[in-house]
Amino acid sequence: xxxxxxxxxxxxxxxxxxxxxxxxxxxxxxxxxxxxxxxxxxxxxxxxxxxxxxxxxxxxxxxxxxxxxxxxxxxxxxxxxxxxxxxxxxxxxxxxxxxxxxxxxxxxxx
Amino acid sequence: xxxxxxxxxxxxxxxxxxxxxxxxxxxxxxxxxxxxxxxxxxxxxxxxxxxxxxxxxxxxxxxxxxxxxxxxxxxxxxxxxxxxxxxxxxxxxxxxxxxxxxxxxxxxxxxxxxxxxxxxxxx
Numbered sequence: 001x002x003x004x005x006x007x008x009x010x011x012x013x014x015x016x017x018x019x020x021x022x023x024x025x026x027x028x029x030x031x032x033x034x035x036x037x038x039x040x041x042x043x044x045x046x047x048x049x050x051x052x053x054x055x056x057x058x059x060x061x062x063x064x065x066x067x068x069x070x071x072x073x074x075x076x077x078x079x080x081x082x083x084x085x086x087x088x089x090x091x092x093x094x095x096x097x098x099x100x101x102x103x104x105x106x107x108x109x110x
Numbered sequence: 111x112x113x114x115x116x117x118x119x120x121x122x123x124x125x126x127x128x129x130x131x132x133x134x135x136x137x138x139x140x141x142x143x144x145x146x147x148x149x150x151x152x153x154x155x156x157x158x159x160x161x162x163x164x165x166x167x168x169x170x171x172x173x174x175x176x177x178x179x180x181x182x183x184x185x186x187x188x189x190x191x192x193x194x195x196x197x198x199x200x201x202x203x204x205x206x207x208x209x210x211x212x213x214x215x216x217x218x219x220x221x222x223x224x225x226x227x228x229x230x231x232x233x
Contacts, residue, residue, distance in 0.1 A: 003156065034214065034217045036218060036219055036220075038157070038220070040157075045206055045208075045223035045224065045225055045226055046149075046157065046206075046208075046220070046223060047223070048219065048220055048221050051219040051221075052219070057221055089156065089157050091157075091159070091218055093214065093216055093217045093218075094216070096173060096216075097170065097215060097216040098159070098162075098170050098171070098172065098173065098216050099159050099162075099216060099217065099218040100159065101149075101156060101157045101158065101159055102156070103156045104156040104157070
């Protein structure tokens, strides 16, 4: 069960849009529509931002959206704000009936 | 108000067994579809899913740690307990518990998290 692959870092300016990718295999991301995304600020617990590929929990800004194509899922943040600066983790269900996280991506708002 | 809170030792010696407790409030693990999981994060590193337990006692474990992990629940106390045997310095991490609601076992939609507890493994 290998971790999903995410870029180590991405950056963007306020107001811009950024996309974070999450690459898995045909045994996890590619096989199921059970991808989730978490935001984690330093010293804080993670927060669920997207579940089941593209669904937002109540209270999460509609600036956050999720999608999937093949073995790669993506998180897009539009209208980037300073408060979006954080670490982001993807997660997926796997063919082992267990979940796996990605390696995490640090988002810097320039 | 839904809350989860982790408790347990902050310092553990190598080879010992780590026991962590997650106390739930505002929801019941006896409710159909409910699950609670444990996730850890070594300092400066990524999240690692460890285990999940469901309302009907079904459980799932991280394959690489399955032989060392046990997750149980005490519904009457609203608690979930994780044990990790033969602990090693590489197990030093912040340990989180989190709630997951899903109809598919093994899917993690962790919508509520505890604050986490830092466990250091050192002699």
